[in-house]
Amino acid sequence: MRAFTALAAAELRLLARDPASLFFMVAFPLMLLVLKRGDSGAVPGYLAMIAAIGGMGALPGLLASYRERKVLKRLATTPISPVLLLGAQLVAQVAAGLAGSALLVVVTIAVFGAQPPGNVVLLAAAFLLCSVMVCALGFVIAAVVRNTRGASLIGMLVMFPMIFLSGAAVPRKVLPGSLRQIGDFLPLTPAVEALGDAWSGTAAVFPLLILAGIIVAATAAGAALFRWE
Amino acid sequence: MEVIEVTDLRKSYGDTVAVDGVTFTVRAGETFGIVGHNGAGKTTTVECLIGLRRGDAGTVRVLGEDPARRRRALAQRLGVQLQDSSLPERLKVAEALRLFGALYRDAADWRRVMDRWGLRPLARKAFGDLSGGQRQRLMLALALVGDPEVVVLDELTTGLDPIARRETWRLIGELKAAGTTVVLVSHYFDEIEALCDRVAVLARGRVAATGTTGELVARTGTASLEEAYLALEGADR
Numbered sequence: 001m002r003a004f005t006a007l008a009a010a011e012l013r014l015l016a017r018d019p020a021s022l023f024f025m026v027a028f029p030l031m032l033l034v035l036k037r038g039d040s041g042a043v044p045g046y047l048a049m050i051a052a053i054g055g056m057g058a059l060p061g062l063l064a065s066y067r068e069r070k071v072l073k074r075l076a077t078t079p080i081s082p083v084l085l086l087g088a089q090l091v092a093q094v095a096a097g098l099a100g101s102a103l104l105v106v107v108t109i110a111v112f113g114a115q116p117p118g119n120v121v122l123l124a125a126a127f128l129l130c131s132v133m134v135c136a137l138g139f140v141i142a143a144v145v146r147n148t149r150g151a152s153l154i155g156m157l158v159m160f161p162m163i164f165l166s167g168a169a170v171p172r173k174v175l176p177g178s179l180r181q182i183g184d185f186l187p188l189t190p191a192v193e194a195l196g197d198a199w200s201g202t203a204a205v206f207p208l209l210i211l212a213g214i215i216v217a218a219t220a221a222g223a224a225l226f227r228w229e
Numbered sequence: 230m231e232v233i234e235v236t237d238l239r240k241s242y243g244d245t246v247a248v249d250g251v252t253f254t255v256r257a258g259e260t261f262g263i264v265g266h267n268g269a270g271k272t273t274t275v276e277c278l279i280g281l282r283r284g285d286a287g288t289v290r291v292l293g294e295d296p297a298r299r300r301r302a303l304a305q306r307l308g309v310q311l312q313d314s315s316l317p318e319r320l321k322v323a324e325a326l327r328l329f330g331a332l333y334r335d336a337a338d339w340r341r342v343m344d345r346w347g348l349r350p351l352a353r354k355a356f357g358d359l360s361g362g363q364r365q366r367l368m369l370a371l372a373l374v375g376d377p378e379v380v381v382l383d384e385l386t387t388g389l390d391p392i393a394r395r396e397t398w399r400l401i402g403e404l405k406a407a408g409t410t411v412v413l414v415s416h417y418f419d420e421i422e423a424l425c426d427r428v429a430v431l432a433r434g435r436v437a438a439t440g441t442t443g444e445l446v447a448r449t450g451t452a453s454l455e456e457a458y459l460a461l462e463g464a465d466r
Contacts, residue, residue, distance in 0.1 A: 006331035074314035079304040
């Protein structure tokens, strides 16, 4: 447990030192909120976006670079278990996303005077599921694409359309019908729904179940496909 | 007492035979050298020793355990420095030592390891900003932070300047004096000669000869380990 905590803490510190992660997970959502004049209706989507940027935008390239530069191989000669090694990456990403999200929610309420979320516990649960889900997808990308540049690129290519079509960056209402239909099949869509429901306080279990299902499927696929070197 | 026993180890990657029946033993407290060409099977042998790979045939025992089955338990007692492995670019020297210390049940005090290897002045420097020699020194220190009984060092002094090399030799001497078993993989013959009690010469996946430098030199009727190596490697061809 001490080893796991030390590793997760080190990874979180590294994320905080990375200007790109810091910008996209903290400053960028705040900028969007300001552009939206503090409209709290957009915030649940932004929370999903923060998670997606970390889990799919950053994580695949990070893991691929650790593999390519033999960081994973070096760690594999220490007593830490490989599962915990990947688990520490996940915890760091989730914690960073949680910090960025908490800041965004606080600013929305404190600066723009929005109503607090209807169900904070459910909102936190939805965010955790959403964050773990996108990280699981990130693991699958890092498992399938072997080199660093490729994994980063594919991560971005998957993440960007997804945040636009799932309702995370812009409301799905404004999308043309055909694009909206694509969104129905994207894993981030139920995450945006779950976060929106929790924000408004109308608890719905179904989107959460879908997220849990995607987590199980993606983790299984990632575990089967992942290569350490 | 034998700390490492490798018996008829074989490993192929597809059609390429990397290790073709390697046998050697390393005694407790010994500094044991493995020399050989690139492609002679050194790295594969080392990776089987530390449990990163499983041989196709033969047995490997390190401290009485099978590394392929008991990698994590063994890792508690093993220190490893791998050829060209690295760390996250933004991780600082002190953080790396503290982190690796936390991965072991009975680690050495990472601050003392940092002082001993002259890394204190670099404590707040990021891995990505270190010179080649500084990186090598850090990776060596990380191999020792778990306070291991057996240390496996692959290409110990590659990238070090002559002064740093001598300093590293001195520290390996200290390890030896403290009773640590050291396996040194190298193609620097002066290093093997200076540090190792016994040497295994690997050629094309096999052990061409094992013995002290003196024995190998006498057996081949040559004047140095390097010449003995060339004679053995040629004889094997």
